[in-house]
Amino acid sequence: MTILKLAIRNLRGAGIRTWLNAVALSFAFVAIIFGQGMLQGMNKQVEDASTAFEFGGGQYWQNSYDPYDPLTLEDAHAPLPPVLDSLATAGKAAPILVVAGSMYPQGRLKPVLLKGISPVQKVIALPTAALGDTTEELPLLIGSRTAASTGLALGDQVTVQWRDADGAFDARDGRVVEIMHTSVGTVDIGQVWVPFATLQKLAGMEGEATIVTVAKGMRNTPVVEGWNFRTPGYLLSDLRQVVQAKSVGQTVMFSVLFLLAMLAIFDTQVLSVFRRRREIGMLVALGMTRARVIVLFTLEGALHSVLAVMLGTLYAGPLFIYLNRNGFTIPGMDTFGYALGDKLYPAYTAGLILGTTVLVFVVTTFVSWLPTRRIAKLNPTDALAGRGT
Amino acid sequence: MKNGGGVEDSVVVSTDKLVRTFRVGRSELVALKDVSLEFHRGEFAGLVGPSGSGKTTLLNIIGTLDTPTSGTATVLGERVEKLSPGQAAALRSRQIGFIFQTFNLLPVYSAYENVEFPLLLLGLSSAERRKKVTDALEWVGLADRAKSKPTQLSGGESQRVAIARAVVKRPELVLADEPTANLDAENSHKILQTMVGLNRDLGTTFIFSTHDEKVIRYLRRKISLVDGKVANDEARSPNTD
Numbered sequence: 001m002t003i004l005k006l007a008i009r010n011l012r013g014a015g016i017r018t019w020l021n022a023v024a025l026s027f028a029f030v031a032i033i034f035g036q037g038m039l040q041g042m043n044k045q046v047e048d049a050s051t052a053f054e055f056g057g058g059q060y061w062q063n064s065y066d067p068y069d070p071l072t073l074e075d076a077h078a079p080l081p082p083v084l085d086s087l088a089t090a091g092k093a094a095p096i097l098v099v100a101g102s103m104y105p106q107g108r109l110k111p112v113l114l115k116g117i118s119p120v121q122k123v124i125a126l127p128t129a130a131l132g133d134t135t136e137e138l139p140l141l142i143g144s145r146t147a148a149s150t151g152l153a154l155g156d157q158v159t160v161q162w163r164d165a166d167g168a169f170d171a172r173d174g175r176v177v178e179i180m181h182t183s184v185g186t187v188d189i190g191q192v193w194v195p196f197a198t199l200q201k202l203a204g205m206e207g208e209a210t211i212v213t214v215a216k217g218m219r220n221t222p223v224v225e226g227w228n229f230r231t232p233g234y235l236l237s238d239l240r241q242v243v244q245a246k247s248v249g250q251t252v253m254f255s256v257l258f259l260l261a262m263l264a265i266f267d268t269q270v271l272s273v274f275r276r277r278r279e280i281g282m283l284v285a286l287g288m289t290r291a292r293v294i295v296l297f298t299l300e301g302a303l304h305s306v307l308a309v310m311l312g313t314l315y316a317g318p319l320f321i322y323l324n325r326n327g328f329t330i331p332g333m334d335t336f337g338y339a340l341g342d343k344l345y346p347a348y349t350a351g352l353i354l355g356t357t358v359l360v361f362v363v364t365t366f367v368s369w370l371p372t373r374r375i376a377k378l379n380p381t382d383a384l385a386g387r388g389t
Numbered sequence: 390m391k392n393g394g395g396v397e398d399s400v401v402v403s404t405d406k407l408v409r410t411f412r413v414g415r416s417e418l419v420a421l422k423d424v425s426l427e428f429h430r431g432e433f434a435g436l437v438g439p440s441g442s443g444k445t446t447l448l449n450i451i452g453t454l455d456t457p458t459s460g461t462a463t464v465l466g467e468r469v470e471k472l473s474p475g476q477a478a479a480l481r482s483r484q485i486g487f488i489f490q491t492f493n494l495l496p497v498y499s500a501y502e503n504v505e506f507p508l509l510l511l512g513l514s515s516a517e518r519r520k521k522v523t524d525a526l527e528w529v530g531l532a533d534r535a536k537s538k539p540t541q542l543s544g545g546e547s548q549r550v551a552i553a554r555a556v557v558k559r560p561e562l563v564l565a566d567e568p569t570a571n572l573d574a575e576n577s578h579k580i581l582q583t584m585v586g587l588n589r590d591l592g593t594t595f596i597f598s599t600h601d602e603k604v605i606r607y608l609r610r611k612i613s614l615v616d617g618k619v620a621n622d623e624a625r626s627p628n629t630d
């Protein structure tokens with residue numbers, strides 16, 4: 001207690017230097033939380049959106065299906081196994097048939113994936129209900145990005161072509177019945193959604209599917225022969241890698257900031273031990289052991305982190321709370337290439353803030369302690385005479 | 390030997406064939422040689438001698454900041470060479486006050502806080518601290534400068550604060566290493582008169598080092614050191630006009 005009081009007095013006495021160090025450290029503290037919060041927010045937002053619009057509680061992939069190899073699509077369809085069929089009937093799964101095809105908006109060829117999905121499904125958040133309204137023409141559901149790149153508007157007619165089960169080309173006129181806005185690019189770009197049963201018939205793949213997406217939160221997914229179950233974690237791993245890659249760059253940035261702040265404190269401590277050696281001698285003469293003097297000096301250094309956290313909370317706290325609630329827009333956010341949405345809501349979680357605070361405390365204390373070790377070797381009589389280091 | 394008015398005659402410090410050598414490069418420097426001395430409670434004694442004669446070295450050993458190379462030093466019943474750092478620190482913090490020539494005060498503390506410091510180490514309550522610090526500042530005539538920082542005090546005032554800090558815990562023993570070396574005549578006399586008064590009123594034992602004639606006038610005992618040896622040890626009638 002006494003030592004804490006003394007340390008606070010000494011810090012106060014050191015004046016501007018203390019504040020400079022604390023401000024520098026608070027920048028690092030705030031930068032870590034700001035950056036990490038943004039990443040965590042991105043991560044969560046991306047995962048939430050992808051889960052809602054695409055992955056649900058995981059997907060069964062027909063054995064031959066490989067999203068990275070379009071050539072496998074020809075074989076990637078099989079009769080829907082009864083287990084999965086009954087899940088779909090119960091509303092707990094949405095089977096999807098994927099067929100390679102193309103569109104001819106304004107006479108130009110555009111390769112697309114035709115995806116058949118039941119208009120009544122509620123497993124993923126796609127507005128598939130719109131596909132149930134029309135009967136005559138092939139109803140098409142596309143995303144806003146595809147609409148923009150093809151120039152298609154709501155109600156437009158467009159020729160759609162595909163290869164059927166026998167490899168023969170077939171075509172039909174379709175009409176855009178819905179243009180959806182989604183942050184999940186992978187259900188939009190190059191995708192055309194059509195009614196499940198219609199596509200099965202047109203492609204000659206009756207009763208067949210390529211993917212079966214199960215409802216979010218479903219446990220105990222059955223093992224189905226000929227189908228691989230992909231967990232949400234597996235499906236999200238690509239996205240996570242993108243965020244990870246961004247996180248590495250950021251980690252480097254705030255590590256440098258943190259390092260600079262730590263250097264400043266280390267430097268202050270080295271200088272302090274050197275310049276205050278007479279004072280150290282005096283403290284020992286007054287009845288402190290050198291071990292206690294070390295604790296005192298370490299505490300003085302470590303207290304910078306308390307000041308830094310207080311300062312950071314003061315100037316960045318309100319900003320964080322605001323951003324957490326209201327989010328913010330990054331210009332050109334759509335071009336990030338993954339599901340961010342219009343606004344980014346950073347996630348400044350208690351865990352993140354607490355973790356960063358502890359990290360800053362621990363590292364600052366360690367860095368503060370390092371230079372004080374020489375006090376243990378300092379002879380009090382030498383120190384009093386101003387000799388020695 | 391004469392002692393302070395009515396104080397019981399008991400040994401506070403004794404040394405026996407005390408030797409302290411320093412290694413300087415390849416050779417050995419003998420700073421103290423066969424110093425055998427006794428100091429009694431309530432003494433007002435001075436170590437006098439030219440520069441390098443070993444005054445500071447002896448005071449450091451008596452103050453448990455240093456240990457003898459050979460021989461013994463007994464301070465307040467404790468053998469200096471046998472004390473652990475923790476025990477020595479405890480002894481200093483309770484029973485020994487120090488006054489140095491310069492750099493006496495903790496720079497970032499006010500006069501009040503400097504005087505309070507030893508009491509904080511002793512863990513006294515804030516009420517006790519306030520009373521003792523106020524008393525001590527009054528003894529040295531600086532009650533009105535309690536809030537001043539060392540940089541705002543003159544050399545003489547700083548030394549008086551240092552005296553207040555040395556005596557605030559009512560130690561048995563005060564060690565003062567050339568306390569007046571940086572002061573003018575007037576301040577030196579004030580300081581000495583303050584210490585004489587405290588010695589008389591509190592019965593505290595004072596041991597000085599000095600080569601200042603002004604100080605020597607106040608001593609009741611003058612120990613002359615030459616080349617680390619006691620050359621002369623005489624009782625005196627102080628002349629304190």
Ligand SMILES: Nc1ncnc2c1ncn2[C@@H]1O[C@H](COP(=O)(O)OP(=O)(O)OP(=O)(O)O)[C@@H](O)[C@H]1O
Nearest residue numbers: 411412413418420439440441442443444445446447
């Ligand atoms: N740590 C040390 N290392 C080497 N030599 C030392 C050390 N401390 C003291 N000495 C030497 O011991 C001798 C006595 O020193 P000391 O400081 O006790 O003298 P002093 O009487 O206090 O002198 P002054 O009047 O100048 O303060 C001197 O020759 C000094 O150089």
Ligand SMILES: [Mg+2]
Nearest residue numbers: 444445446566
């Ligand atoms: Mg000396």
